[in-house]
Amino acid sequence: MKKFDILFAILPVIGGLNRGLVGIFNFDPVTSIFGNMSVISRIVYILVGLSVLFQMTRLKAIRRRRGVVNGQLIFI
Numbered sequence: 230m231k232k233f234d235i236l237f238a239i240l241p242v243i244g245g246l247n248r249g250l251v252g253i254f255n256f257d258p259v260t261s262i263f264g265n266m267s268v269i270s271r272i273v274y275i276l277v278g279l280s281v282l283f284q285m286t287r288l289k290a291i292r293r294r295r296g297v298v299n300g301q302l303i304f305i
Contacts, residue, residue: 236280237279240280240281
């Protein structure tokens with residue numbers, strides 16, 4: 230499970246960098262490497278999207294571990 234946590238933590242960063250390059254330089258590395266909407270590029274985009282959804286489901290657990298309840302930081 231730890232490998233998936235690492236993978237799902239890295240994929241949104243890759244997706245964010247990709248979107249940043251598209252926005253700033255109009256350059257899409259995924260399209261350049263794998264082709265315009267090829268099967269592999271679609272898989273990359275799907276994995277990035279799924280990793281973001283996975284991270285969103287984990288926010289509550291992360292906040293609980295960090296001592297944040299209802300937006301308030303709790304000092305123990």
